[in-house]
Amino acid sequence: MTEDAARAHLQIGQVAERTELSIKTIRHYDEVGLVTPSARSTGGFRLYTEDDVERLLVVRRMKPLGFTLDQMRDLLDALEVLDDADSGPDERARASAIVLDCRTTATQSCEKLRRQLDYAEEFTALLIARDTR
Incomplete structure (x- = not known):
C-alpha cells in the first residue's frame, strides 16, 4: 500500500472517534457484513474510507429508531x-x-x-x- 493510500484510510480507532460508535460495534458491523472496511493493512488491520464512515453514520442514525x-x-x-x-x-x-x-x-x-x-x-x-x- 502506498503512503497516499494509507493516508486516505482511517484506522478503526479513528473511525470510532468520528462516528461515536465503539470499536466492538464497528467490528460487529463488519462481521455481519453491514459495513465492511474498504481495505486491510499489511498487518490485517481494518482500514476505512470516508464512504465507509458515512455508511457507519447512517447506521448510527438508524439504530436508535x-x-x-x-x-x-x-x-x-x-x-x-x-x-x-x-x-x-x-x-x-x-x-x-x-x-x-x-x-x-x-x-x-x-x-x-x-x-x-x-x-x-x-x-x-x-x-x-x-x-x-
Missing part, C-alpha cells in the same frame, strides 16, 4: 443503487421504495420518541416540584 440490521443493510444497498448512475430503472424503483419505507418508519419512530421524551420531561418536572430538600 429501532431498525433491524437487515433493514439497515437494505437501506445502505438502496442508497448505493441510487448513487450509481449505471443502475437500471427497475433497480432504482426498488431502491426508492426502500428509502420511502425507511423514511416512513423513521418518521413514526421519531414521533414515538418525542412522546416518550415529553413524558420523561413531565415526570422530571413533577419530581422537581416535589423536591423536599
Whole structure:
C-alpha cells in the first residue's frame, strides 16, 4: 500500500472517534457484513474510507429508531443503487421504495420518541416540584 493510500484510510480507532460508535460495534458491523472496511493493512488491520464512515453514520442514525440490521443493510444497498448512475430503472424503483419505507418508519419512530421524551420531561418536572430538600 502506498503512503497516499494509507493516508486516505482511517484506522478503526479513528473511525470510532468520528462516528461515536465503539470499536466492538464497528467490528460487529463488519462481521455481519453491514459495513465492511474498504481495505486491510499489511498487518490485517481494518482500514476505512470516508464512504465507509458515512455508511457507519447512517447506521448510527438508524439504530436508535429501532431498525433491524437487515433493514439497515437494505437501506445502505438502496442508497448505493441510487448513487450509481449505471443502475437500471427497475433497480432504482426498488431502491426508492426502500428509502420511502425507511423514511416512513423513521418518521413514526421519531414521533414515538418525542412522546416518550415529553413524558420523561413531565415526570422530571413533577419530581422537581416535589423536591423536599
